[in-house]
Amino acid sequence: MRFAIATADRYMGVFEAFVNAGWEPVKLFTVPLDNVVNHNQAVMSYATQLKMEVQLSRITSQDLLDLQARDCDILVIASYNWRVPDWRPYLRHAVNFHPSPLPEGRGPYPFHRVILEGRQRWGVSCHRLEHAFDSGDILADRHFPLTDEDCHESLSLRTQIAMRDLARQVASDFTSLWEQASPQGDEGSYWEKLPDSEWLLKFDQPVAEVLCRIRAFGQHECIAHLNNVMMFVRRAVGWTELHVHPAGTVVYTNGRNVVVAVEDGYIGIVEWSLIARNQVVQLGR
Known part of the structure; x- marks a missing residue:
């Protein structure tokens, strides 16, 4: 299928997984970053190599209409700070890769709280994109154990690897996973940014x-x-x-x-x- 992706360097593995699975890339969306703590230079360079258009401004309905005109099938989100407009009038599919074992840990950035609370397990999820953040039906997820020695950096790296592996699974069996996606239900939690x-x-x-x-x-x-x-x-x-x-x-x-x-x-x-x-x-x- 033809796909557009909104991501940053942290989840380059998701981007590469879809390309390596034979999906045809159409466009990259990313956000302006400081490239000191957060980076997007690698994904922009990769997109340039693939001769993709790169957009640094917020995704609008007009952008989704443009993707439709390019016969784009799916929008893939993996680390994107802005809410995406309703995609259904324009695209067949849209998914989000989230760095938590949904429905637990919905929200913008769970890593700090995971360590502060001494969590013993964590995970990543891929879900259908909905208007309410991180609420859509789950296509697939992966979990891994944590130790008392884990820190922000180790959790971030372990999550990146798990996200790459999850993206490989989703890209290789997308239609089946999309059709069998499971609702999250009423349980779970939303984690605000820490004060x-x-x-x-x-x-x-x-x-x-x-x-x-x-x-x-x-x-x-x-x-x-x-x-x-x-x-x-x-x-x-x-x-x-x-x-x-x-x-x-x-x-x-x-x-x-x-x-x-x-x-x-x-x-x-x-x-x-x-x-x-x-x-x-x-x-x-």
Whole structure:
């Protein structure tokens, strides 16, 4: 079939899976990204190699009409920040690849919460695209176990691999999976974006909880307030140890390493900045 896709580099594997399965690509939709934390250069380059049109603006009904005129059969969504108009007047099919085991974890970006809650299993899903986010009938899904060592980056990479494998399955048996798609039902959950307070390191907590929060945000960075300075923290180490320092006290520094007292030990902040990574591109660095 002929397909258009809306995606970013994180799910390049979905894009490649449909092409490698013999589907004919028509157009790539993506969104403007900073290419510091989030990237789309690889999918744009791949589309150029395939001689596809690339669009960085929001998908409109006119765009869907244009896809219809090009005999496009299906719109594939895998990481797209904007709501898509009703596709049914124009296309035969539209699906979304979502990074959660639906109906659990509907919403824009579940990874941080997965780590914060200590989930033992996670997964990915492919569902029919509906107006309500992440609510459509499920064509197929995949699940995998998590460990206490998983972090934002490991979960993201494991999800990308699972999404690639799921896309291979869907692309190779699409008609059957579409016809047999299962309703999600009334159960499940929608996860909003975490509020700013969840990004803040709380040094009055135990070592394990502070490190869990840092693992949960990873390259997206937690925020720490130390000595009246706001720091963006990407990586830290920690250990339990009896001490008499008030929580939040900086007890040692060496170069860029900063050791902070917490409830039951110390946190060593080893990778941080005074400028958030998503702001770097705005400063021309």
